[in-house]
Amino acid sequence: MGLRKRAAATVVTLIAAFLLPLAAQAPAQAAATAWTPGISPLHDGEWVMRDIPGGDQADSWLKNCARASGIACVSVGQGDGKQSIFHLYKCGTRSLSNFIDALSVLNNQTGGAEVRFTGPNVGTYRAPANPNVIWKFPNAATYDFNTMSVC
Incomplete structure (x- = not known):
């Protein structure tokens, strides 16, 4: 694999590692806006x-x-x-x-x-x-x- 392809794959992996945990938190944060009367x-x-x-x-x-x-x-x-x-x-x-x-x-x-x-x-x-x-x-x-x- 060429250097450019490896660099691109590394960037994609880093972005995925950063964004996926943030996406998983979104539903939990939305649910936290509710209250119990x-x-x-x-x-x-x-x-x-x-x-x-x-x-x-x-x-x-x-x-x-x-x-x-x-x-x-x-x-x-x-x-x-x-x-x-x-x-x-x-x-x-x-x-x-x-x-x-x-x-x-x-x-x-x-x-x-x-x-x-x-x-x-x-x-x-x-x-x-x-x-x-x-x-x-x-x-x-x-x-x-x-x-x-x-x-």
Whole structure:
């Protein structure tokens, strides 16, 4: 093999050795941009479903979640285009973590119960009971919310 061919082969090998590890890191870095929203406490019989596709599909899951009377369902973004949906029924105040964007609520509670979100800078936002309305909240407010009350 000639000197030029060997030099070219060496350059290709060095480039591959440098670029392949960088390409392998890209999916891991993309996945690291997601977060896990949380509501605490979740009581017995309450649950969360993760990795629900966003948009209209999330709304369909939200409607399915809140079919039963007395249930409030909360859908919030995970930062990767997917949603976490919480199925809640027990009254009380809860702490929120990683509530960043795409917050929606379908409140099918009875007796005029509300779902209320509160943040130190934005005050209180309400989602009155109405099984036919999906309440959507602005991202700036969602990011500020640190507590939620059900009932």
